[in-house]
Amino acid sequence: MTDGLPMAVPAPGLPSRVRIHEVGARDGLQNEKATVPTEVKAEFIHRLADAGLTTIEATSFVHPKWVPQLADAEDLFPLLGDLPGVELPVLVPNARGLERALALGARRIAVFGSATESFARANLNRSVDESLAMFAPVVARAREEGVHVRGYLSMCFGDPWEGPVPVAQVVRTAGALLDMGCDELSLGDTIGVATPGHVAALLTGLAERGVATGALGVHFHDTYGQALANTLVALQHGVTTVDASAGGLGGCPYAKSATGNLATEDLVWMLDGLGVDTGVDLGRLTATSLWLAGRLGRPSPSRTVRALAPDQAQSPEE
Amino acid sequence: MTDGLPMAVPAPGLPSRVRIHEVGARDGLQNEKATVPTEVKAEFIHRLADAGLTTIEATSFVHPKWVPQLADAEDLFPLLGDLPGVELPVLVPNARGLERALALGARRIAVFGSATESFARANLNRSVDESLAMFAPVVARAREEGVHVRGYLSMCFGDPWEGPVPVAQVVRTAGALLDMGCDELSLGDTIGVATPGHVAALLTGLAERGVATGALGVHFHDTYGQALANTLVALQHGVTTVDASAGGLGGCPYAKSATGNLATEDLVWMLDGLGVDTGVDLGRLTATSLWLAGRLGRPSPSRTVRALAPDQAQSPEE
Numbered sequence: 001m002t003d004g005l006p007m008a009v010p011a012p013g014l015p016s017r018v019r020i021h022e023v024g025a026r027d028g029l030q031n032e033k034a035t036v037p038t039e040v041k042a043e044f045i046h047r048l049a050d051a052g053l054t055t056i057e058a059t060s061f062v063h064p065k066w067v068p069q070l071a072d073a074e075d076l077f078p079l080l081g082d083l084p085g086v087e088l089p090v091l092v093p094n095a096r097g098l099e100r101a102l103a104l105g106a107r108r109i110a111v112f113g114s115a116t117e118s119f120a121r122a123n124l125n126r127s128v129d130e131s132l133a134m135f136a137p138v139v140a141r142a143r144e145e146g147v148h149v150r151g152y153l154s155m156c157f158g159d160p161w162e163g164p165v166p167v168a169q170v171v172r173t174a175g176a177l178l179d180m181g182c183d184e185l186s187l188g189d190t191i192g193v194a195t196p197g198h199v200a201a202l203l204t205g206l207a208e209r210g211v212a213t214g215a216l217g218v219h220f221h222d223t224y225g226q227a228l229a230n231t232l233v234a235l236q237h238g239v240t241t242v243d244a245s246a247g248g249l250g251g252c253p254y255a256k257s258a259t260g261n262l263a264t265e266d267l268v269w270m271l272d273g274l275g276v277d278t279g280v281d282l283g284r285l286t287a288t289s290l291w292l293a294g295r296l297g298r299p300s301p302s303r304t305v306r307a308l309a310p311d312q313a314q315s316p317e318e
Numbered sequence: 319m320t321d322g323l324p325m326a327v328p329a330p331g332l333p334s335r336v337r338i339h340e341v342g343a344r345d346g347l348q349n350e351k352a353t354v355p356t357e358v359k360a361e362f363i364h365r366l367a368d369a370g371l372t373t374i375e376a377t378s379f380v381h382p383k384w385v386p387q388l389a390d391a392e393d394l395f396p397l398l399g400d401l402p403g404v405e406l407p408v409l410v411p412n413a414r415g416l417e418r419a420l421a422l423g424a425r426r427i428a429v430f431g432s433a434t435e436s437f438a439r440a441n442l443n444r445s446v447d448e449s450l451a452m453f454a455p456v457v458a459r460a461r462e463e464g465v466h467v468r469g470y471l472s473m474c475f476g477d478p479w480e481g482p483v484p485v486a487q488v489v490r491t492a493g494a495l496l497d498m499g500c501d502e503l504s505l506g507d508t509i510g511v512a513t514p515g516h517v518a519a520l521l522t523g524l525a526e527r528g529v530a531t532g533a534l535g536v537h538f539h540d541t542y543g544q545a546l547a548n549t550l551v552a553l554q555h556g557v558t559t560v561d562a563s564a565g566g567l568g569g570c571p572y573a574k575s576a577t578g579n580l581a582t583e584d585l586v587w588m589l590d591g592l593g594v595d596t597g598v599d600l601g602r603l604t605a606t607s608l609w610l611a612g613r614l615g616r617p618s619p620s621r622t623v624r625a626l627a628p629d630q631a632q633s634p635e636e
Contacts, residue, residue: 005476005481005482005511006476006482006511006512006513006516006542007475007476007481007482007511007513007516008515009513009515009516009518009519010515011514011515011518011551012518014515157325158323158324158325163323163325164323164324164325192625193323193324193325193591194324194591195324195325195327195587195588195590195591195592196329196550196588196591196592197326197327197328197329197332197591197592197593198324198325198327198591200327200329200330201327222543222621223621223625224324224584224587224621224622224625225540225546225581225584225587225588225620225621225622226546226584226587226588226591228543228544228546228547229546229547229549229550229588231547232514232547232550232551233329233550263543266542266543266544269513269542269543269544270513270514270543270544270547272513273511273512273513273514273515273516273544274513274514274515275515302543303540303541303542303543304542304543307510307541307542
């Protein structure tokens with residue numbers, strides 16, 4: 001029905017290429033209650049690579065007590081083998097996690113910071129400054145090993161306890177993460193409340209502080225349906241790294257088909273339509289999300305997945 | 319959890335006020351299989367007005383054979399009474415429909431044209447030019463009566479039979495509708511395939527043809543999740559009339575929670591966040607959509623509705 005669509009019509013002032021940082025295998029799966037077999041995770045990542053994704057966050061070296069779903073990191077990482085041209089960053093919460101990742105040969109890591117005190121307390125059990133102090137030696141050690149470091153910054157727009165988050169507060173923590181040696185930052189709208197003007201204001205604030213746009217990624221949640229509009233504004237401000245999750249994996253636990261992460265398919269549809277190169281084959285990616293939805297036993301919340309495969313997306317099995 | 323959110327952060331270059339043309343009661347309900355009682359429709363419209371919507375498309379004076387759900391137009395319209403400050407446009411397919419609407423005192427009508435030959439044939443059983451010839455006397459007669467005329471233009475971006483629709487083809491038909499006396503046009507992305515660059519190209523093409531932006535509304539479908547990003551680009555081009563459907567009413571019939579129309583709540587969330595005035599109370603509007611979802615027996619597909627009321631939105635009854 002929609003062969004040849006979307007029609008590619010470039011918009012002025014946008015980048016010609018965007019790097020998608022695929023988070024489904026880590027950020028998406030970590031919220032799954034039922035244990036996903038390690039072999040399924042490995043196949044998922046291989047399929048994502050086959051679909052053309054080149055940055056696929058693979059797992060987390062957090063203590064198994066906190067994220068049981070990703071307790072198999074040591075078993076999973078060797079199964080991924082050599083994927084030419086594909087980066088496989090892993091999350092490390094602290095020095096111990098970094099050593100585990102280094103021992104397996106990880107070449108990209110990510111640390112997970114917070115822009116707000118409340119979330120730093122809730123998620124990291126320490127203040128923002130204490131968490132930065134914890135990350136500093138991790139980042140330094142990673143860089144000694146020539147490992148690329150991404151800094152996640154959560155709650156950049158709103159926080160469930162604190163409400164709207166001031167731009168200056170985010171700029172301060174972002175600056176601290178870059179100053180300690182992070183190669184890139186991912187600006188997270190963890191609860192999905194950002195709107196386009198707020199995104200523009202934060203990116204302007206970071207630029208005024210001297211942060212290079214090339215060091216920034218954006219990580220929007222689609223909780224209120226705003227993720228793609230926010231992404232568009234980020235692209236208009238020169239951002240070329242966008243986080244997304246295949247099939248929209250990582251939905252809020254409270255609602256069966258409400259979404260958390262921006263679905264990679266919805267993002268690719270927009271970028272294909274804008275003539276922005278991602279290297280991703282939308283058909284293969286959709287097939288991958290449908291395959292995983294079958295394994296997880298529920299449909300993908302991605303609008304594009306549902307539109308391209310209305311029958312399959314509604315049934316728990318392909 | 320999200321009191322005070324979204325935070326209002328205006329973006330440069332956007333209008334200060336947007337008029338939402340609410341289509342749920344007509345475009346949304348017309349796809350419902352089970353008959354919705356006339357009293358429920360009337361209460362729905364009253365609740366929408368209470369929520370602050372000022373342009374509420376009420377019904378259609380199409381032959382009952384084609385849209386049985388709206389066969390009660392003559393019964394519904396008198397139930398709406400006098401809603402101060404609220405416009406209640408109605409769809410009229412032809413001269414006969416116009417006379418029915420005029421007899422009831424309608425002060426705003428809409429005709430429904432197509433940018434493509436295939437959809438004109440499928441929906442109107444005539445060519446584009448034949449349909450324009452059919453509309454001309456309807457528009458002329460409405461204007462004689464001082465009635466405001468909206469022209470819907472379907473398939474402005476893609477068509478299920480023809481694929482991508484050339485901008486020049488849309489501009490030609492849009493110009494014809496305005497030349498015959500339509501006060502405003504609603505540019506429809508009937509199958510949801512538009513992306514932001516395509517929207518910008520169409521609006522630029524219309525501006526080059528001399529069409530005043532104030533005469534244009536946009537009508538996006540969220541089939542592939544693109545509606546809000548497309549809306550943002552339209553606002554950046556000066557458009558101040560946006561069509562939306564409360565709760566995302568009017569979903570594609572093939573998938574239980576796939577969406578057709580842009581949900582008014584998702585739109586209002588973005589506009590609230592941008593500090594763009596709509597006059598709409600998001601809480602009241604969401605309550606209205608939840609109430610109607612209970613009557614219809616299925617959850618709203620609006621992401622904002624689901625996020626604001628995660629429990630209710632999942633159950634068929636309130």
